[in-house]
Amino acid sequence: MTNDRGLFFEQFSADEFYIIHIDISYLIVNALMLLITVFFAFKLKSRQFFHTTYKIYLVSLTCQATYLLIMSIYLGKFANDGIERPGVKTFARFFQSASTCFFLLLLILMGKGYTITRGRISTGGVIKITIFMTIYVIAYFILFVFENKFFDPGLVLYLYESPAGYGLIGLHILSWFWFSYAIFCTRKRYPEKSSFYYLFYLFYTFWFLAMPIFVLIAYFVIDKWVREKVVNGVENTIAFLAHLIFLILTRPSAANKNFPYHVKTTQIGVMDNAPHIEMRNQKNFNPFSNDYNPTFEYDEPIEGQKSSHLFTIDNPNKNESKQTQV
Incomplete structure (x- = not known):
């Protein structure tokens, strides 16, 4: 039995009406956003601000666009011949899940200040993140198994309506608590980043x-x-807004007062090799000026040495440049 309402309705049940329209629409806007992101990535790379966190964002957005592309093709073929291809649908959802996992990892890393206020994550932090993300990925895998082996299409109407789905939602809420705690600690230690983290957290x-x-x-x-x-x-809307907001917050423009990156990629190694070094005195500096170099100073003096700076910066807001000792 089919619906006599046109190509995009004929083969679909009532609860599936307009899904193909929504997916194609979001495919177009996500593809445009991906092009803008790649353009921004080249600008960031030219300024040496193309950090690991931005690369993770780019991967997440690419996975989301790939998911929408595959789903649009799948739904288009189904609309034409009415033949279900569950393997293709599962393959598409793999990219959607990958996008969510990468974006979750991105938020946790940035919440902890990685590439913003610090050049590396502590060993303990890396272990915790690895364990949590492994559990999260396993939960998604179990969800896929449930969907393919145990879901009754007549009873289960969407992915999260199952025990595995509820478990994944629980992990999502748990990760929010971790995200909140990480941002609280980062803001407390680096109040100069409060303006960015207020918006980021909100x-x-x-x-x-x-x-x-x-x-x-x-x-x-x-x-x-x-x-x-x-x-x-709603899923597509939430994913789109999440990627769009990140794109806006990190747009490489001198007018962007909340631009988070102030350490160049070539200087991350300095922070990695000397973890006691912290970034200071960023407030009045424009990371897109040609003479920009971030200032670092020791959070705690090295034994037998006085606190000192590693770099010299001319403050454009003062007539006299302040020289720091090496």
Whole structure:
């Protein structure tokens, strides 16, 4: 039985109406955003600000665009012949899951100040992040197994409506607590970064909590016959806004007062080799000026030495340049 409402409705059930329209629309805007991101990446690289965290963001956005591309092709073929291809759909969702995992990793790393206020994560921090991300990936894998082996299409209407889905939502909420704690510690230690982290925390708290809250709303409030398409639309909207906000916050422009990167990629090694060194005195400096170089100073004196600076910066807001000792 088919619907006599045109190509994009004929083969779909009522709860799947408009999903193909939504996916194609978001594919177009994500592709445009990916092009802008690549353009910004070249600008950042020319200024030596193309940090690991921005690369992770680029990978996450690429995975999201790939997911939408594969899903649009899959839905287009299904609309044409009515043949389901579950393997293709699972393959597409793999990229969606990868995008979420990479973005979660990005937020945790930036919450801890990586490439913003520090050049490396402590060994203990790396172990914790590795364990957590491994558990998160395993949860996604179990979710895929549940979907392919145990989901009853007549009863389960969307991905998170299962024990594995609820477990994944629980991990998502747990990661928000970790993210919040990391940002609290980073802001406390580096108050000069407060303006960036206020916005960063505000926007991405929404990202962490929006989907768990909406899944509950979908389960208890939204009618089953519209649930799948509504959840699909909200998922794509949340992912799009998350990537768009990051793109805006990190746009390489002198007008961007919240630009987070102040350490060049060529100077990360200095922070790696001397972890007691911290970045200071950024407030009045423009990272996009030609003579920009960040100032570092010792957080704690090395035994037998006085605190000193590694670099010299001319402050454009003062008539007299302040020289620091090497």
